[in-house]
Amino acid sequence: MILRLSILHSLYFKLKTYMNDIDTQNIELQLLLQAVYLKYGYDFRNYAKASIKRRVQHRLSKDGFESISAMQNKVLYDVSFFETLLLDLSINVTEMFRDPKFYLALRKVIIPHLKKYPFLKIWHAGCSSGEEVYSMAIILKEEGLYDRTQIYATDMNEVVLKQAKDGIFNISRLKQYTANYQKAGGQESFSDYYTAHYDHAVMSKSLKKNILFSDHNLATDGVFGEMNLIICRNVLIYFNRDLQNRVLGLFSDSLPDDGFLCLGSKESIRFSAFSDSFSDIVREEKIYRKVDTIN
Amino acid sequence: MEFEAVVIGSSAGGIKALTSVLSALPSDFPLPIIIVQHLHPQSDSYLAKILESKSELRVKQADEKEVITNGMVYIAPPNYHLLIEDDKSFSLSIEGPVNFARPSVDVLFETAIYGYRDKIIAIILTGANHDGGVGVKKIKQNGGYIIVQTPESAEADAMPKAAIAATNVDKVLPLEQIGPFLLQLVNNSVKKYSNNFDKFGRR
Numbered sequence: 259m260i261l262r263l264s265i266l267h268s269l270y271f272k273l274k275t276y277m278n279d280i281d282t283q284n285i286e287l288q289l290l291l292q293a294v295y296l297k298y299g300y301d302f303r304n305y306a307k308a309s310i311k312r313r314v315q316h317r318l319s320k321d322g323f324e325s326i327s328a329m330q331n332k333v334l335y336d337v338s339f340f341e342t343l344l345l346d347l348s349i350n351v352t353e354m355f356r357d358p359k360f361y362l363a364l365r366k367v368i369i370p371h372l373k374k375y376p377f378l379k380i381w382h383a384g385c386s387s388g389e390e391v392y393s394m395a396i397i398l399k400e401e402g403l404y405d406r407t408q409i410y411a412t413d414m415n416e417v418v419l420k421q422a423k424d425g426i427f428n429i430s431r432l433k434q435y436t437a438n439y440q441k442a443g444g445q446e447s448f449s450d451y452y453t454a455h456y457d458h459a460v461m462s463k464s465l466k467k468n469i470l471f472s473d474h475n476l477a478t479d480g481v482f483g484e485m486n487l488i489i490c491r492n493v494l495i496y497f498n499r500d501l502q503n504r505v506l507g508l509f510s511d512s513l514p515d516d517g518f519l520c521l522g523s524k525e526s527i528r529f530s531a532f533s534d535s536f537s538d539i540v541r542e543e544k545i546y547r548k549v550d551t552i553n
Numbered sequence: 554m555e556f557e558a559v560v561i562g563s564s565a566g567g568i569k570a571l572t573s574v575l576s577a578l579p580s581d582f583p584l585p586i587i588i589v590q591h592l593h594p595q596s597d598s599y600l601a602k603i604l605e606s607k608s609e610l611r612v613k614q615a616d617e618k619e620v621i622t623n624g625m626v627y628i629a630p631p632n633y634h635l636l637i638e639d640d641k642s643f644s645l646s647i648e649g650p651v652n653f654a655r656p657s658v659d660v661l662f663e664t665a666i667y668g669y670r671d672k673i674i675a676i677i678l679t680g681a682n683h684d685g686g687v688g689v690k691k692i693k694q695n696g697g698y699i700i701v702q703t704p705e706s707a708e709a710d711a712m713p714k715a716a717i718a719a720t721n722v723d724k725v726l727p728l729e730q731i732g733p734f735l736l737q738l739v740n741n742s743v744k745k746y747s748n749n750f751d752k753f754g755r756r
Contacts, residue, residue, distance in 0.1 A: 280666070280667070280670060306638060307638060307667070308637060308638045308639075308644055308664040308667050308668075309634075309636055309644060309648070309664075311664075312636070315663075349647065349648045351647050351649050492647050495645045495646065495647075496644075496646065524616070524633060524645050525617060526617075
């Protein structure tokens with residue numbers, strides 16, 4: 259009897275959630291993002307809404323909240339719940355040498371240019387759990403550039419940043435990473451770059467020594483130095499046009515003329531406010547170079 | 554009911570099924586058609602080319618932030634989820650696979666509601682997993698219209714079966730009838746086309 263009642267109860271709440279008008283939910287979502295910003299300083303207000311809304315709705319039904327407003331109460335008063343929601347909202351899916359063709363182009367086309375500089379600064383913006391940062395470090399090592407490079411790897415989420423810093427990855431994924439590495443032009447033995455410990459692979463210390471992992475939020479923080487190369491892949495797709503322009507402005511301000519910018523394969527600078535500031539170097543891989551605009 | 558968009562989910566055997574549906578539609582089909590077909594993550598944009606060569610409609614891979622245009626057919630890019638925003642534009646995401654799939658039919662269908670509310674026709678074609686079940690349920694709950702390929706006419710019947718089990722679908726049809734039926738449904742919903750069904754429908 260009690261079981262049956264509780265089923266009825268949960269059905270009732272499900273029904274109620276669905277009866278909520280979509281417009282009301284949009285208002286609630288706006289209020290929630292405002293609340294998160296005011297209370298915790300994370301600014302999702304200019305993110306593309308569909309993905310955020312979908313993930314909030316899934317958290318809602320998973321934890322049995324009646325509405326986004328009801329969840330907002332919990333977000334404001336329960337820090338650990340907020341941290342859960344933060345992980346829901348920031349997407350941290352990545353892999354080593356994701357899009358091998360991009361890394362091949364990086365090695366063949368960009369590295370020869372970078373060899374001309376006595377010292378290099380590379381900014382990996384939105385580095386998540388670090389897989390692509392280690393990919394870059396491996397290429398730099400093999401091309402003899404690592405020892406004169408400083409890599410700044412930044413993310414807004416301290417949980418994933420800690421994972422990146424630790425450089426410990428699930429061994430089940432290493433097979434795919436090895437295949438990616440080879441497709442990306444890697445000729446060494448990939449297993450030399452990590453040590454296997456039970457079900458984990460620990461990335462070699464020699465890859466970590468010139469990487470500085472630090473907290474930086476593209477939505478709210480500013481420029482912190484002049485870079486030769488900026489990599490920001492599959493981050494801009496989550497932002498609306500305004501925020502995309504803000505971030506591309508940050509990148510433009512962080513690059514000297516001739517500095518390189520690499521975006522994700524489905525991202526483009528062409529429809530942004532900074533289209534004229536960059537020329538295509540490898541068009542299909544979204545590798546750009548800043549042009550001299552003061553003529 | 555006036556519809557504003559058609560969303561389609563397909564997987565194993567989907568290219569043939571999509572070709573069948575799209576080839577039944579005229580070049581002035583008035584709605585956008587948005588498709589998630591499961592593909593190998595590293596495949597290129599060949600699907601759009603194949604489908605365009607076999608239909609009278611313009612077919613392209615959906616771009617991030619692209620504004621959805623009537624009469625166009627859009628394909629989700631391989632290895633990305635395709636989402637629809639409130640303002641009827643696309644966004645992309647690389648969040649993890651949903652139902653082992655990226656792109657996932659559920660992700661497209663759930664977010665189609667944000668842009669198109671109850672003015673959606675959702676179609677589930679052949680496929681070997683359960684992707685799309687949650688999506689059709691939500692579209693139905695929000696007042697949309699659901700068409701499913703008969704499991705018997707599907708190369709792989711799991712996806713149609715999952716959709717039929719998920720909700721009270723509006724129509725279950727053999728593959729060859731889906732295109733003509735879709736055209737009729739849309740023509741009946743759009744006044745200016747309502748008298749022209751024979752001209753466009755019997756091709």
